Amino acid sequence: MGLMGFLDRLADVDSFDAAMEPARKAVAAVPVVVKDLLHGTWLGHPLHPVLVQVPVGSWVSAGILDAIPSMRPAATLLIGTGVAAAVPAAASGAADWSEQGVGVRRLGVVHAAANTTALALYAGSLVARAKGRGTLGRVLAYAGLGVAGGSAAIGGHMSYAQSSGASHAATAARALTSDWIDLGPLDDLPEGRPALRTGAGSGAAVPLAVVRRGGRVDVFVGACSHLSGPLHEGRVEEVRGQECLVCPWHDSAFDLASGEPRRGPAANAQEKLEVRMESGRVMARLPSRNR
Numbered sequence: 001m002g003l004m005g006f007l008d009r010l011a012d013v014d015s016f017d018a019a020m021e022p023a024r025k026a027v028a029a030v031p032v033v034v035k036d037l038l039h040g041t042w043l044g045h046p047l048h049p050v051l052v053q054v055p056v057g058s059w060v061s062a063g064i065l066d067a068i069p070s071m072r073p074a075a076t077l078l079i080g081t082g083v084a085a086a087v088p089a090a091a092s093g094a095a096d097w098s099e100q101g102v103g104v105r106r107l108g109v110v111h112a113a114a115n116t117t118a119l120a121l122y123a124g125s126l127v128a129r130a131k132g133r134g135t136l137g138r139v140l141a142y143a144g145l146g147v148a149g150g151s152a153a154i155g156g157h158m159s160y161a162q163s164s165g166a167s168h169a170a171t172a173a174r175a176l177t178s179d180w181i182d183l184g185p186l187d188d189l190p191e192g193r194p195a196l197r198t199g200a201g202s203g204a205a206v207p208l209a210v211v212r213r214g215g216r217v218d219v220f221v222g223a224c225s226h227l228s229g230p231l232h233e234g235r236v237e238e239v240r241g242q243e244c245l246v247c248p249w250h251d252s253a254f255d256l257a258s259g260e261p262r263r264g265p266a267a268n269a270q271e272k273l274e275v276r277m278e279s280g281r282v283m284a285r286l287p288s289r290n291r
């Protein structure tokens, strides 16, 4: 079995689910405004993969500089930079982790434990260097780099194989036809709440969430960008001054006008379709970026 197969097996192990629940609840209790900052909702992009560039880049660079005796003071500076930058990166990861499915959370615990070990090794390296024990400092730093590399592989598996952080709406949109889709008469749509309509897909109907407000209609891919929650079962609500479509699963709010996230845990925008009226019927199609 390869490493990735092993990680998949690990994600099936439920022995520690009860033990990790208090940590999940503790993160979930953090105020929404703070969590949204950490999710990257304000950025329209997950923040964790942005923040991790700093410790990873600093530590990899330090590993190179440590191999050159005259550059070791610079390596120490980079290790310190990485240790400091690991704290906000871990906070953003914890915020995302708390709102993921259980399989992702299981691997997330292993990822966090490995990162904590790497952080401790680098902190030990700094202490050793400060005491003049340069050889020990380098050994600890290279050990930290190895553990951090393994942890990065786990994080990558969570992103690419388990789709944590990916836009589930973009994936669903790819199944839609690029032609105009007839969503039926405007007058059949309820006022001010989402309704389910289906779009022609490649072999299967694709759910769409349609919101009518007077003569205006906004049409979104029905699977929430966060974890595919059914947006047509959600509600319309004003969030941070904007009329939003709110997901029924974790309360992410998407601006009706643009699809941009106004409240997390979603950090990706919701895919929105172009709309036009034709003889009293609502027609919608994917914007060209999705085709």
Ligand code: FES
Binding pocket: 224, 225, 226, 227, 228, 229, 247, 248, 249, 250, 251, 252, 264, 265, 266
């Ligand atoms: S599925 Fe999580 S907010 Fe929609």
